[in-house]
Amino acid sequence: MQAKSPMLRLWELGEQYHGGLIRAVLSASAGVLCGILPYFAAAQIIIGLVHSEQDTSFYLFWCCLALGGYILRAVLYALALSMSHKATFAILKNIRERILAKLPKLPLGTVMDTPSGQMKQIIVDQVESMERPLAHLLPEMTSNILAPVCILIYLFVLDWRMALLSLVSIPVGMAFMMAVMANYGKQYEGSVRVTQAMNSTIVEYIGGIEVIKAFNQGKNSYAKFSQRVLANASYFYHWMKSCQLPVSISRTLAPTTLITILPAGWIMYLGGSLDIETFLTVIILSLGIAGPLLAAMDFVDSLAKVGTIVGEVDSILSSEEQQHGLTPVSFSSKDIRLDHVSFGYHADQEILHDVSLSIPSGTMTAFVGPSGSGKSTIAKLIAGFWDMKKGRIMLGGHDLKDIPLRQLYEQTAFVSQDNYLFNESVRENIRMGKPGAGDAEVEAAAKAAGCDSFIRKLENGYDTVVGGGGTHLSGGERQRIAIARAMLKDAPIVILDEATAYIDPENEAVVQKAVAKLVKGKTVIVIAHRLSTITDADRIFVVADGRISASGTHEELLKKSAMYHEMWQAHIGAKDGDAA
Numbered sequence: 001m002q003a004k005s006p007m008l009r010l011w012e013l014g015e016q017y018h019g020g021l022i023r024a025v026l027s028a029s030a031g032v033l034c035g036i037l038p039y040f041a042a043a044q045i046i047i048g049l050v051h052s053e054q055d056t057s058f059y060l061f062w063c064c065l066a067l068g069g070y071i072l073r074a075v076l077y078a079l080a081l082s083m084s085h086k087a088t089f090a091i092l093k094n095i096r097e098r099i100l101a102k103l104p105k106l107p108l109g110t111v112m113d114t115p116s117g118q119m120k121q122i123i124v125d126q127v128e129s130m131e132r133p134l135a136h137l138l139p140e141m142t143s144n145i146l147a148p149v150c151i152l153i154y155l156f157v158l159d160w161r162m163a164l165l166s167l168v169s170i171p172v173g174m175a176f177m178m179a180v181m182a183n184y185g186k187q188y189e190g191s192v193r194v195t196q197a198m199n200s201t202i203v204e205y206i207g208g209i210e211v212i213k214a215f216n217q218g219k220n221s222y223a224k225f226s227q228r229v230l231a232n233a234s235y236f237y238h239w240m241k242s243c244q245l246p247v248s249i250s251r252t253l254a255p256t257t258l259i260t261i262l263p264a265g266w267i268m269y270l271g272g273s274l275d276i277e278t279f280l281t282v283i284i285l286s287l288g289i290a291g292p293l294l295a296a297m298d299f300v301d302s303l304a305k306v307g308t309i310v311g312e313v314d315s316i317l318s319s320e321e322q323q324h325g326l327t328p329v330s331f332s333s334k335d336i337r338l339d340h341v342s343f344g345y346h347a348d349q350e351i352l353h354d355v356s357l358s359i360p361s362g363t364m365t366a367f368v369g370p371s372g373s374g375k376s377t378i379a380k381l382i383a384g385f386w387d388m389k390k391g392r393i394m395l396g397g398h399d400l401k402d403i404p405l406r407q408l409y410e411q412t413a414f415v416s417q418d419n420y421l422f423n424e425s426v427r428e429n430i431r432m433g434k435p436g437a438g439d440a441e442v443e444a445a446a447k448a449a450g451c452d453s454f455i456r457k458l459e460n461g462y463d464t465v466v467g468g469g470g471t472h473l474s475g476g477e478r479q480r481i482a483i484a485r486a487m488l489k490d491a492p493i494v495i496l497d498e499a500t501a502y503i504d505p506e507n508e509a510v511v512q513k514a515v516a517k518l519v520k521g522k523t524v525i526v527i528a529h530r531l532s533t534i535t536d537a538d539r540i541f542v543v544a545d546g547r548i549s550a551s552g553t554h555e556e557l558l559k560k561s562a563m564y565h566e567m568w569q570a571h572i573g574a575k576d577g578d579a580a
């Protein structure tokens with residue numbers, strides 16, 4: 001299949017706003033045509049002077065026409081820019097919304113494997129850089145090419161020899177420009193890469209500032225950061241340096257139409273094959289070719305950038321989405337079953353190997369096992385964060401793939417050890433569990449999760465901004481807010497992935513009570529390192545190296561699984577150690 005031209009793709013991305021852009025192009029073109037009028041008027045006035053025209057109204061008419069042309073050009077140009085910017089910003093908003101709507105439909109890995117600095121650069125900077133091609137290139141370049149074309153047609157009507165002569169400098173100038181442009185797309189792509197590398201390092205540096213300080217890595221990390229900044233500056237310096245000479249020659253040569261017209265026209269005039277009126281008109285009008293042509297050349301680089309910009313945006317928009325059904329299903333139960341599931345985050349590394357198990361509705365199931373054995377991976381697959389290629393997961397008799405993503409996400413509340421809090425008020429962070437929930441409902445969930453009292457002690461109570469730039473909360477406090485959020489969601493399946501990992505002994509009782517309320521009457525899946533929290537589970541699966549090595553109740557496993565027995569001994573040993 002032939003690849004679509006980038007400009008065509010950009011045009012497609014602005015589908016609903018073509019009208020505005022077309023009106024902008026028409027208005028700008030009309031403006032440029034009006035801009036030719038003063039040149040035409042000047043030619044007529046000079047011819048009048050040469051013929052000693054005495055009639056004042058003749059000069060007045062052409063002066064007014066020139067003035068009208070200038071005014072109309074300015075008005076139409078402003079109108080065109082206003083229309084093109086209106087359409088452009090609506091298109092940019094549309095593209096950003098499409099990208100943001102796309103991200104949750106992608107497998108988690110596609111998003112997580114892209115450094116956040118790079119993602120920000122695509123969504124913010126790359127989309128922003130479409131402003132020039134859309135708002136300026138389309139109306140201005142089109143109209144600025146149209147003006148010289150119209151003048152040339154008129155020159156051909158007047159005298160084809162002079163028209164051809166006025167063209168000579170243009171291809172010579174253009175040839176230098178083309179030499180620069182031949183590699184421009186690739187070079188611009190390179191500039192995007194070095195900028196993305198710099199952005200990712202900045203984001204990493206800021207995100208990891210705690211580790212950098214703790215391990216006194218400021219100098220090393222700063223060196224990496226400054227290397228990237230220098231690489232970025234050096235790339236742009238060498239790129240621009242290599243363009244400098246040909247671009248200067250091109251911009252000097254292309255508009256010099258008079259170089260050929262003046263001597264050749266003079267010879268033809270002397271030879272009698274060119275009358276003075278035509279000669280003067282050609283001289284003046286040929287000057288009108290230069291301005292728009294230079295303006296059009298200013299956009300050639302934007303045109304060359306479009307391919308990379310559109311490619312970056314399309315790399316997200318065309319990423320493979322999670323493949324799920326679109327028609328909501330009805331559940332007979334909330335039983336979960338994994339049938340021969342094998343899964344790896346990357347094609348070359350399998351993490352889970354042929355896992356089969358079932359989790360009856362309304363029961364509590366725990367996964368235990370060494371670190372890195374695959375417990376969280378199983379939980380994330382059940383929650384539908386990833387699609388797998390081998391095996392299947394059934395929920396209430398339906399293959400997860402047949403359940404629309406939205407409906408699937410409604411079924412589970414996932415509380416993990418790093419619960420992200422958005423840079424919003426505590427209230428809004430909890431409300432995220434059930435958008436549209438009233439304040440009373442939010443506060444009731446907070447009370448049930450045992451976080452109401454500490455929230456009320458915050459500077460602005462429930463309206464205190466937390467996360468990003470807001471008040472800093474302890475790990476345990478964040479955890480309880482996450483539990484409140486999950487409670488508000490009231491999903492039939494609750495997944496607790498090391499959910500109580502941060503809770504200190506003082507708060508453990510409060511949080512355990514909160515968790516008990518959260519999971520009441522639900523299908524509960526717990527991943528726990530502290531085995532004492534799951535001894536009551538209906539069923540415990542021991543996971544080792546991506547396989548289920550044993551399953552049963554706590555008592556059964558103590559007897560039949562050496563690994564579980566060992567883990568239990570280690571756990572009680574550690575507890576005793578804590579107590580000592």
Ligand SMILES: Nc1ncnc2c1ncn2[C@@H]1O[C@H](COP(=O)(O)OP(=O)(O)OP(=O)(O)O)[C@@H](O)[C@H]1O
Nearest residue numbers: 109112345346351370371372373374375376377378
């Ligand atoms: N997003 C990811 N991309 C690539 N590999 C991953 C990803 N998440 C986990 N892994 C790998 O998959 C394996 C299983 O990880 P998982 O988090 O499921 O283990 P776990 O048993 O829950 O460990 P822990 O108890 O330490 O949380 C590990 O080797 C881990 O490095």
